[in-house]
Amino acid sequence: MTSPITTRREGAILEITLDRPKANAIDLATSRIMGEIFASFRDDPDLRVAILTGAGEKFFCPGWDLKAAADGDAVDGDYGVGGFGGLQELRDMNKPVIAAVNGIACGGGLELALSADIILAADHATFALPEIRSGTVADAASVKLPKRIPYHIAMELLLTGRWFDTTEALNWGLINHVHPAADLMNQAWDMARLLASGPPLVYAAIKEVVRDAEDSKFQDAMNRITNRQLATVDRLYSSEDQLEGARAFAEKRDPVWKGR
Template sequence: MSPIITRREGAVLTVILDRPKANAIDLATSRVMGETFRAFRDDPELRVAILTAAGERFFCPGWDLKAAAAGDAVDGDYGVGGFGGLQELPRMNKPVIAAVNGIACGGGLELALSADMILAADHATFALPEIRSGTVADAASVKLPKRIPYHIAMELLLTGRWFDAQEAHRWGLVNEILPPARLMERAMELAQLLASGPPLVYAAIKEIVREAEDARFQDMMNRITRRQLETVDTLYGSEDQVEGARAFAEKREPVWKGR
């Protein structure tokens, strides 16, 4: 039985983590997720992905400790995209929305942080409890201080305390809080909105943001204007860029072809 369920609706792929009881991720699940997100990345017909989980209590608690006790090594082969198949997947230049339907802690919160937008059910809770088991939330230690105020990020990393969806929203970690019954409906609305947009522009935005993390502003601007980023070079020479300008001049909606 597959640990994930996928649903394809037009240009939107929904990936549902489905490993009762808690949707924890072992090595095999991580590899399946990596292959799924790689296939999404490489499919020209798909433009947006939604990542969520089965059930209403757990989004994902992260690493499967039972699998670890049975022999899964914490530093084993997570697959092409790293843990959860997404956070280290190279050239992921399409938008991904996380719909957090319950508890997201440890690696589960790190997985949500790998998405471009996060929607949360109003009962969702979050934590980075690794500190309590004598290990480090590695991806969160890299990402969280860049996403929310430094001192808040450090508090969450150093204490491992739990926080709710309202606090996550207050710090800008979550885009929207929704009733559980509305969560996936809203995620699909947002995905369809993005799917109707210009895919080459999205790709350029994602590559620029990724490359700019450790770059000086002027250095990054020089790379963009000189078309030294693959996605930017593709965009600037594309039919879609001409179509965007033409549609604006003709006062009509553009028809994006992704080329």
């Protein structure tokens, strides 16, 4: 049986493609597979950056597979490690993830993109949170969206379920860059290669600091950082890579990051 997820590995980069015709919707089994892939990426010391995209040109992901739900998939069923789509609740994901949105991203598909660190979109991509129309709540988006864009805009999108395009998404800072569809994956790989050439221990520390500080007072967060109470920060401050960074600066050369 064909897997709904395909992967491509190049050096320290892993491309993960949701390939489940016709629309790349996610059922319970697909979500569990995605969780295993993202957890394996997280735990592989030789991988540094992931790209998440969808197969085809029309759909990135429309979210939850309503046909599978009608056939018995429970909305509160076992999504696997990392929750829906394997990413948005995955603990200790301290590596950069790029979402390359190649088409429609709505409902849980938009929530999945919001779980990435950087979002690139094809110029024809469209977005929506239409859960309101099916009598349910866009739970992850209700948590995340008001923290990413102005509150009143987030509430309008959540309460109306209306569609919006890349121009509006870019205007509100919901996505990073818009590219011609034919160039989207080239741009995603260029971004991934740039990140893969950087210091992985610093990336890990950045991601943990951002998560830890999200609901903390500024001084409390700073105290945890300076007292090395965050595991990634403590590891960074004791690492060969931090010494390498200082040496490379003094010697006027590019650093060679080893992730240790």
